[in-house]
Amino acid sequence: MAEASYALIFQGNILGGFEREQVMERFGQLFRLPAEDVEKVFGHPRVVLKRNLDRAAADAYASRLAGIGMAVTLDAAHPPAAAAAPSSPVQKPMLAPQPQAEEQADEPAAQAPAAAPPVGDAESAAAAPAMPATPASVAPRELAFEFTGNGFEFFRIWIVNLLLSIVTLGIYSAWAKARTQRYFYGNTRSDGTSFEYLADPLNILKGRVAGFALLLLYTLANQFVPLLGAVLMLGFLAIFPWIMVRGLAFRNHNSAWRGVRFGFDGRLAEAYRVFLLWPLLGALTVGLLFPYAMYRQQQFIIGNSRYGVEPFQFGARPGGFYMIALAVLGAAVGGFLLSMLLGAIFPPLSPLAIVAAYPVILALSNVMLTNLRYNNTTLGVHALQADYRLGSYAKLMLTNTLAIVLTLGLFYPWAKVRNARYAAGHISLVADGDLGEFAAAQREQVSALGGEIGDVFDVDLGI
DSSP states (O other), rough: OOEEEEEEEEEEETTOOOOOHHHHHHHHHHHTTTTTHHHHHSSSSEEEEEEOOOHHHHHHHHHHHHTTTTEEEEEEEEOOOGGGGGOOSSSOOSSSOEEEEEOOSSSTTTTTTTOOOOOOHHHHHHHHHBBBBOOOOOOOOEEEOOOOOOOHHHHHHHHHHHHHHHHHTTTTTHHHHHHHHHEEEHHHTTEEEEEEEEOOHHHHHHHHHHHHHHHHHHHHHHHOOHHHHHHHHHHHHHHHHHHHHHHHHHHHHHHEEEEEEEEEOOOOHHHHIIIHHHHHHHHHHTTTTTTHHHHHHHHHHHHEEEEEHHHHHHHHHHHHHHHHHHHHHHHHHHHHHHHHHHHHOOOOOHHHHHHHHHHHHHHHHHHHHHHHHOOOOOOOOEEEOOOOHHHHHHHHHHHHHOOOOOTTTHHHHHHHHHHHHHHHEEEEEEESOOOHHHHHHHHHHHHTTTTSSSOOOOOOOOO
């Protein structure tokens, strides 16, 4: 009996958290298809994207397409050898969609496998585009991040950092930050290679001295000359976008993987719009534009970041941020109503319900925002994915908080390690090709430019 092969089925369904137009755009970018061909694929009720896949290749394709928001399913079959699509002498179609006459399934395709075999339609099939080949040797792979640190190991670093920072009146805190970052970067791996943190502690110290001086000046002015304190606060707000840009540039420039640094190319004029103008408009509209302001900020931060010379792309839409705002608002209203109900039954329970609602709201916003950010971020043909879960993340937050309180703060190193391990376990990279070759190409292109790209600030301003 022939070994089972699989067909990759798309029934027009889009995964939650994605916008249809955005998914179509990214699908076209991924397979380098013109808009009219993408419309044909998304316009049919049932399309066979690829036939005769083994299970590993089918899962890899399904994971890659899910990463851009397409709900696909696998249909197991044992087709006869004669039914296999002939190979073209120029190009072997790996994802040749064949539209079918079936109607969409009642449930999303990612949740229910297609039961009916494909039904041929000569006229429809002739109109369907053929997508470029992807060699089986470089089929998309989902690579989970790994975090190998442990709480006791980091506790020793943390306690030494804390004691030396106290003894040196905070001077050692710059070296403490560098040691901490190197520990977490070095213990975070992707595709067998750890990340690197390359910052010079002296540059971190410069930024901290400048920040401390500004804080001291503001405190004294606010104490003795309140009007001057107000002026200084306005001055800080005026330079806040500049601080953000320089801080992001410093962080990215000193982060590396496989010998290639990250970078940030955000412009100051745009930073003023996203960090001052849009939040101000959000306040003036009684919060209605706050989700849009958050969208613009994430678009600015992610869209201006790069790995080597390859820029990151952020494909989310404002609607996703409004969904987060509505979910958080709903949770807050629900917590308030619950506290009122419990207060009517037994008054002492009312404040407890309000206190309990706060971590739920915080966990909900963190989970939804993390998933939205990562599931809409790509790097060339590669994509990031996240699957934070509200239940497990809320449990992590609750246990960490209780343990820190009960140990008077001594559990903090274990909490930080647990957070890092959770993040690594719920974020992955869908690599479409060899990452070693990708990194090598970035090194060559950076080298060809004769040095660093952009204006890199050499002082960490604490961002």
